[in-house]
Amino acid sequence: MAMQEPQSQAAPAGLTDSQWQAITELTCHEETRIPTDEANRPSDVYLSQARFDEEMKDIFTSLPMVATMSSYLPEPGMALAIECSGVPVLVTRDREGQARCFINACRHRGSKLVESDEPVKSARLSCPYHAWTYGMNGDLIGVPRQETFPSLKKCDLGLVALSTHESGGYIWVCLDPEKSPSMVEGSAQICADLEAFGLHKMHVYGRRRYDLKANWKLVVEPFLEPYHIQRLHANSIAKMFVDAPNVIRMLGPHQRQCSGKANFDPAILQGNIDNLHKYITHAYLVFPNTVVVTSPYYISVMVLLPTATDRTVVDYYMMVKSAPDNPKADDLYARSYQLIDEVFGGEDFRAAQLQQEGLSSGAIERVFFGGLEEMIGPFHEAVESFLTADPVPC
Incomplete structure (x- = not known):
């Protein structure tokens, strides 16, 4: 045997x-x-x-890279501003708990929305310059005196989104908004x-x-x-x-x-x-x-x-x-x-x-x-x- x-x-x-x-x-x-x-x-x-x-x-x-720890944004409605290799990145966790990354720049005149590099908790993010306001999912939800922008469509002016992936305890981001790469081998x-x-x-x-x-x-x-x-x-x-x-x-x-x-x-x-x-x-x-x-x-x-x-x-x-x-x-x-x-x-x-x-x-x-x-x-x-x-x- x-x-x-x-x-x-x-x-x-x-x-x-x-x-x-x-x-x-x-x-x-x-x-x-x-x-x-x-x-x-x-x-x-x-x-x-x-x-x-x-x-x-x-x-x-061009590749997914770690932006921050998942645990650094533990709750829905949180946001973090970080500089990733010269790119201003805004990391958020929306009301459903999904991690998202955007260019940290208002679609009105380009001002950063968040300045602090510590997590903030809020239902929405408002530009400090002219108070254009965004949801944690990146949607533009408020424009003061919107009647002065008669051609503006809020649905076209959400924050510039970056490809985002969450796994391994990390929030990963691709810094090129034109790319959505797969995770590397x-x-x-x-x-x-x-x-x-x-x-x-x-x-x-x-x-x-x-x-x-x-x-x-x-x-x-x-x-x-x-x-x-x-x-x-x-x-x-x-x-x-x-x-x-x-x-x-x-x-x-x-x-x-x-x-x-x-x-x-x-x-x-x-x-x-x-x-x-x-x-x-x-x-x-x-x-x-x-x-x-x-x-x-x-x-x-x-x-x-x-x-x-x-x-x-x-x-x-x-x-x-x-x-x-x-x-x-x-x-x-x-x-x-x-x-x-x-x-x-x-x-x-x-x-x-x-x-x-x-x-x-x-x-x-x-x-x-x-x-x-x-x-x-x-x-x-x-x-x-x-x-x-x-x-x-x-």
Whole structure:
């Protein structure tokens, strides 16, 4: 009688089968294979205005990109104004709860309707200049002294709509009002992973904005590799991690990494795990502009909004299961929020700006990536795959 193959353990609650498969590939740290694949790129991919213009045209205004967290607009009748790579975007949730995105400009004279970058709650939005008023679904519903516009038809002058999609805990937008692109390859798996974490139901504990003097790719790169952790973070979080590669997957142009922390032992996967995030860190690049990093009690989300070749705005969101309802939880989240500012803001983002300053000298012709940085090469390849022209030879 033939022996049956042993069946793999089913994924625990809070994980997709794909996530669990990657986790089961983690080995003891001393048994982990050290990768030796190398790559390099010309420094001009970070400096060239022509390259930046191509990225804006072919990626950031042509593909769906994350605008904000679903949880940042938790109720119908809410709106948020954000600048997405130079485009003024108004994100709303209409009375039925549907997320919508529009150009944040009144159809009368072009004034922004909403100025604050914090969520507002209202049944309607009124232009501060002449009080033309719109519903949360974008319809023009009120024009003062409409008799002075005898040819005006309100049904023709709703807000300029942008293609909008909500999944994975995010509100996605395409910044070109003439385009309605499909989600890129791998997005369904990415969204399934993040919804398995419960990201779409989490609470925004805090949001912080960073205005960085660095190319957007330099801001992404630290979150694609473990090589820097024992060096850049030597005095902060290095002791929590080991100098070892991650288990990595390309999901279309998206990336998923999982790594065992310093206290990880494969034996823990055989028992009942109360909080897997104590032992394993997941890091995602949600292409093109969003980074997700898991922690035991919260999830960090960074939405990158390139505004110039050497400038990137980052919206950081700290996501928790629910709003703190006791002093212990409040203290834990407050300390975590401060630590993130010190580590991401004071170390990772600082490193990106230091790179930009050094590369801008023009003396460094190429940058190099070693085995522990093996996912940076595929990231650049993914970027380049969407460009219709390649002004910077690689």
